[in-house]
Amino acid sequence: MPFADALTAATKKKSPICVGLDPQLEKLPAELSKDPDGVLAFTKGIIDAVKDIACCAKINLAFFEVLGWQGMKVFWETCTYAKERNLIVIADGKRNDIGSTCEAYAEAYLYEGSPVDALTVTPYLGSDGVAPFIERCVKNDKGIFVLVKTSNKSSGELQDLPVGDEVVHEHLAQLVESWGAQHLGKETSLSCVGAVVGATYPEEMKYLRTLMPHIPFLIPGYGAQGGTAQDVKYGFIRHGTGAIVNASRSIIYASSAADWKEVAGKAAERMAQEIAATLG
């Protein structure tokens, strides 16, 4: 099934919530060991707690890479575990390169049968830094989310530079739409090419939705970074589809006591309700 169709079906069945797995040793629940084994127990516990509420798990490569190759082993084990529990698995790696190196990144994460369903990609290198990813998306029913407007304070330094009567990220948005519009799902008019659009810039999100009508949005910045349900609603297309909203810290670190799984599940449920209420 094309990625866009799978994503839409999952958001309808469960919710547009994406839970970000950012395991930091010093923040793990008190009962877990502060090592790769503890990280795996943590990611599995969070996955079990949210699997019937969230449509996606966004697994953040940096927190596994920092544990060396042992961490990368846990990364792949986490992806497989999440996939087996019917979560759509997004590897948040913000990878980018050209030529044979880009092919290698694409093959590393989006190969046929990979437990990773989608990868985040940084677009600074232009379309030949994105094409090898899109090729795998089409061939292997995978997806990518291209960074367009990020949620951080200094995102404007490059992304908001004025280019004629628009800004850099608006220009990029039109490139992303042109890359994606050629590869739509069978049951939706959404593409396997998605965009990352931060929750912390709601006015931009509204405009970007008009520039990218076929592009699923991955919206970070909810919760701990300040984004609210009201801020993200313009990212959706209709019936709560076309966008997924990520929260990491506000869910996975909601408790570090023995009740951590239960409290994480409840935090995800509360977030799903907040967003559903806004979408009406």
Place this chain on the structure above:
Amino acid sequence: MPFADALTAATKKKSPICVGLDPQLEKLPAELSKDPDGVLAFTKGIIDAVKDIACCAKINLAFFEVLGWQGMKVFWETCTYAKERNLIVIADGKRNDIGSTCEAYAEAYLYEGSPVDALTVTPYLGSDGVAPFIERCVKNDKGIFVLVKTSNKSSGELQDLPVGDEVVHEHLAQLVESWGAQHLGKETSLSCVGAVVGATYPEEMKYLRTLMPHIPFLIPGYGAQGGTAQDVKYGFIRHGTGAIVNASRSIIYASSAADWKEVAGKAAERMAQEIAATLG
């Protein structure tokens, strides 16, 4: 020793040649196994062959990630091997993120005592996607190379967008200079913050050198991608310092027969001579 001083000393002692280790299974010498063990034998062989000619080894993460966690184990073993043989080790990962995720990437590669001396970084997120790396550079005598103008054909799609009377990558170059000028070496006026500037755009390189007087350049695109010794000379500051020139395929795959190490060493020597002749 600050990164910029170590880099300058190594380029003076050996040459400004950086050898890119991009191990692709299908291109390994015939005598090696097409698996992570074969990759490690290959990277060690190339390192032995070039260690007295090249100042740096650029180790390209994608080609290790595509082999799963077993590949990441070989990545770290390769870095350690190169470091022990007195090469400056550049991890080419083009990493980028914000906040605690960016901290995790910085800590993953640029921790105190890491065999990695420098990391390539993609700047689309702005200065808060770069600051955590610079912090480790200063504290742990490490370096970064920020992508400014890349060597690929479509690099202009974002990098050359007009912003007032300049273009995006020129604007970025001034940001990079401002980030770097605060953190110079003790024996050089070069920074721990470097820039990636492709060999395939020599006119831009000339201008970028004036915009970034304190920034060491990492110049990809030599050899297989079409850059020549004539093209790269404007990246240097004086006496063959201030820039390193990378070649990957034209050195490491110069032969796949039993003489692969010897031929790789000769290819690196020839490249060092070509560049020395142009610098005069």
